[in-house]
Amino acid sequence: xxxxxxxxxxxxxxxxxxxxxxxxxxxxxxxxxxxxxxxxxxxxxxxxxxxxxxxxxxxxxxxxxxxxxxxxxxxxxxxxxxxxxxxxxxxxxxxxxxxxxxxxxxxxxxxxxxxxxxxxxxxxxxxxxxxxxxxxxxxxxxxxxxxxxxxxxxxxxxxxxxxxxxxxxxxxxxxxxxxxxxxxxxxxxxxxxxxxxxxxxxxxxxxxxxxxxxxxxxxxxxxxxxxxxxxxxxxxxxxxxxxxxxx
Amino acid sequence: xxxxxxxxxxxxxxxxxxxxxxxxxxxxxxxxxxxxxxxxxxxxxxxxxxxxxxxxxxxxxxxxxxxxxxxxxxxxxxxxxxxxxxxxxxxxxxxxxxxxxxxxxxxxxxxxxxxxxxxxxxxxxxxxxxxxxxxxxxxxxxxxxxxxxxxxxxxxxxxxxxxxxxxxxxxxxxxxxxxxxxxxxxxxxxxxxxxxxxxxxxxxxxxxxxxxxxxxxxxxxxxxxxxxxxxxxxxxxxxxxxxxxxxxxxxxxxxxxxxxxxxxxxxxxxxxxxxxxxxxxxxxxxxxxxxxxxxxxxxxxxxxxxxxxxxxxxxxxxxxxxxxxxxxxxxxxxxxxxxxxxxxxxxxxxxxxxxxxxxxxxxxxxxxxxxxxxxxxxxxxxxxxxxxxxxxxxxxxxxxxxxxxxxxxxxxxxxxxxxxxxxxxxxxxxxxxxxxxxxxxxxxxx
Numbered sequence: 164x165x166x167x168x169x170x171x172x173x174x175x176x177x178x179x180x181x182x183x184x185x186x187x188x189x190x191x192x193x194x195x196x197x198x199x200x201x202x203x204x205x206x207x208x209x210x211x212x213x214x215x216x217x218x219x220x221x222x223x224x225x226x227x228x229x230x231x232x233x234x235x236x237x238x239x240x241x242x243x244x245x246x247x248x249x250x251x252x253x254x255x256x257x258x259x260x261x262x263x264x265x266x267x268x269x270x271x272x273x274x275x276x277x278x279x280x281x282x283x284x285x286x287x288x289x290x291x292x293x294x295x296x297x298x299x300x301x302x303x304x305x306x307x308x309x310x311x312x313x314x315x316x317x318x319x320x321x322x323x324x325x326x327x328x329x330x331x332x333x334x335x336x337x338x339x340x341x342x343x344x345x346x347x348x349x350x351x352x353x354x355x356x357x358x359x360x361x362x363x364x365x366x367x368x369x370x371x372x373x374x375x376x377x378x379x380x381x382x383x384x385x386x387x388x389x390x391x392x393x394x395x396x397x398x399x400x401x402x403x404x405x406x407x408x409x410x
Numbered sequence: 411x412x413x414x415x416x417x418x419x420x421x422x423x424x425x426x427x428x429x430x431x432x433x434x435x436x437x438x439x440x441x442x443x444x445x446x447x448x449x450x451x452x453x454x455x456x457x458x459x460x461x462x463x464x465x466x467x468x469x470x471x472x473x474x475x476x477x478x479x480x481x482x483x484x485x486x487x488x489x490x491x492x493x494x495x496x497x498x499x500x501x502x503x504x505x506x507x508x509x510x511x512x513x514x515x516x517x518x519x520x521x522x523x524x525x526x527x528x529x530x531x532x533x534x535x536x537x538x539x540x541x542x543x544x545x546x547x548x549x550x551x552x553x554x555x556x557x558x559x560x561x562x563x564x565x566x567x568x569x570x571x572x573x574x575x576x577x578x579x580x581x582x583x584x585x586x587x588x589x590x591x592x593x594x595x596x597x598x599x600x601x602x603x604x605x606x607x608x609x610x611x612x613x614x615x616x617x618x619x620x621x622x623x624x625x626x627x628x629x630x631x632x633x634x635x636x637x638x639x640x641x642x643x644x645x646x647x648x649x650x651x652x653x654x655x656x657x658x659x660x661x662x663x664x665x666x667x668x669x670x671x672x673x674x675x676x677x678x679x680x681x682x683x684x685x686x687x688x689x690x691x692x693x694x695x696x697x698x699x700x701x702x703x704x705x706x707x708x709x710x711x712x713x714x715x716x717x718x719x720x721x722x723x724x725x726x727x728x729x730x731x732x733x734x735x736x737x738x739x740x741x742x743x744x745x746x747x748x749x750x751x752x753x754x755x756x757x758x759x760x761x762x763x764x765x766x767x768x769x770x771x772x773x774x775x776x777x778x779x780x781x782x783x784x785x786x787x788x789x790x791x792x793x794x795x796x797x798x799x800x801x802x803x804x805x806x807x808x809x810x811x812x813x814x815x816x817x818x819x820x821x822x823x824x825x826x827x828x829x830x831x832x833x834x835x836x837x838x839x840x841x842x843x844x845x846x847x848x849x850x851x852x853x854x855x856x
Contacts, residue, residue, distance in 0.1 A: 175431075175471075186499075201432070204474055211475040211485075212499060351471055354429035 164217065166191040166242045170281050171225075171251025173201045175350035176300065179370030180248060181205070185213035192218045193238050197225055197251075225251055226272045228280055235284035243292055246377060247285045249278045249299045254352045260314040267314055275318030279325040282340070286329060289338045298341040298377045299326050303385070305344070306394045309410050330382050339380040345369050346390040414466060417721050418455035419728030420791060420820055423462035425449075431471035433488050436579050437547040440467065444549040444844035448573045450517030451492060454524060455731040456820030457848035458572050464846070467577060469519050475499075476580060483585040484542065489519030489578040494715075496585075498664065501707070505585040509537045512763075514712050519578040524817040525570030525777040529619040529639075529711070532768030534586075536779050538569030539772075543582035546575065549844025553579070567840035570774025572816055574850055576842045589644035591660075592653060593619070595705050598636040599697045603742050607783075609636045610766040616640075619710075623696070625689045626752050626762040626787065634764065635696040639710060650704065660706045663716075670718035678725035678790035685758035724790045730820060732800055733778075733786040735767060736812030741783035744810035748785060748803050755799040759787040775833040775840075778815045786818070797821060816849065827853045 167184055169177045172194035184190050192209065196202030199222045206218045221238070224230035238244065255270030282297050289295035304312055305319030326342040333340060347353060349363040356363065369386045376384030385391035411424040428443050430436055440446065446465030472490035483505050485496065494514040496507055511526040522544070527536040534540075546554045546568060554576065556565050568575045600606050606622060613620045617638035624634035647653050714720050721729070736744040745764065752759065763786040772779045789796050804826050807814065813830025814822050828834060838854065846856050
């Protein structure tokens, strides 16, 4: 059985990826979450879907570097890892982050620093084994800073750049790094946007793209695919046009 | 605030949406955002799922399975799980939901709140007959654990209770065993209602699924197509080698994206010009299929699920569904009178479905199914003309001592509602004071 590790397993995207994985074949899953009860509920759901799968639950602090290292060591000691999906994040409120440096710090830590520390900690044993895939969920918000969410965007930009560097470093190994950039997706994290009526991709569709991208080892996965084109345009808008946009 | 429509697309009012995602944290959300109403996958047609300018609690985020017992078929799950997800997961494992309506794109909570029925009502009853337990969150902040022994009244009020007694958070359902996804079907063209009733009666014992389509434009000589089906066992299916390839093809279809009605046409595509040729073509095509066949349960049971957003076909003004049930004793004249009224009005229905219900009372105080015959119709919304026709149909239903299906209604009168649902006052005592819908305000005190 494949050993798949999910960091931030209670995120809707991660949960739907896990559903697709267990549906395809029984797997050994390690679900890592901050909240034990919520992570257990995800695990119970997956066990009903796939009684043959072996589903484990772990809790961990997500911002303390020592705790991250300890969590990764524990997981790797149990069984070699084939795939790790680093999926946690919080859609921080831009205005709050502007007004409160502490909130800004927390948002940057959990959305930016934490995922790359997990990626780095998993890379070491994977490189030693010369096997495995590290998938990190970034965001289209990381492609260009915008006034409405540049704190979140900057954290995701850090993830993008970090993944890019790791891909360069590991290009000649069997360890793959997959950077996933979802557009706005209908998940609990975006329920406020949904309540305002924003059109969003379904989490099932996004999860399918993620699982396919990971299986193919694609370096960058935009999901839904249309966002690759949208962001290409957004990134190349001249500043005098961009500054007029209320996005 | 967000615009929300029901499946009939008759309105598009703003709602204050709260997304429920954590089953241990439903009651506090209700308590903080009330009065409100639960909203599942939005497949009911009229205003039973709407609460214009008020709170709407979305339940599709409550989509976790909780436990399954392979020995007994008991499934515990959250109320926002889609019936499709249960079917697709469990049919390959030899289990299936005993009751599903003509779409599987509805939530478990919605199926309970509307006590939905299927083509096998005469054999297995309605959805509520297979619900063993419920967890119900109330706006008072309480969470009730209900079953038929300890809280029979509250169960009866909640099954078919249109979400007005609380929000179903989790449910325990009893699945039934099936050893293959295949149905053996038979298609029989018929002429006139007497022939329909003869076929329905003759099929009641030996066929689990029965349904018929009727051409409501044909007037006195009503012609139709009667379809009946039984589940095939794995052994039977194994004798037909062609089913292997057919199953692979069906599975590919289930993986791929369904066709979609990509936009709302400026006028209804279902109209006076298109109906007659459509009904004629449909009749002739189905007639060619007369005889025995084998069908996968998905295309047989949920034919429209393969055309996403099919409700857009009715154009920007949406459409009315009208489903009645009338007692069997007066069934034939009442149905004939309705068909005549429709033919005389010049309004037509695309998908007219005629089916007999079994001789059993549903468990819910406000459940729709009752012994008799049910006719389901849909009409493009042409304003006054359409409403006038529906009023004429109301008179026939009222006289026949029948009732209308609330999951489809957007306009029946209080009078007809009260006449059709004699257990209403018993139900009212179980309502949650913090829950109210466009329909409940139209038909009840609040």
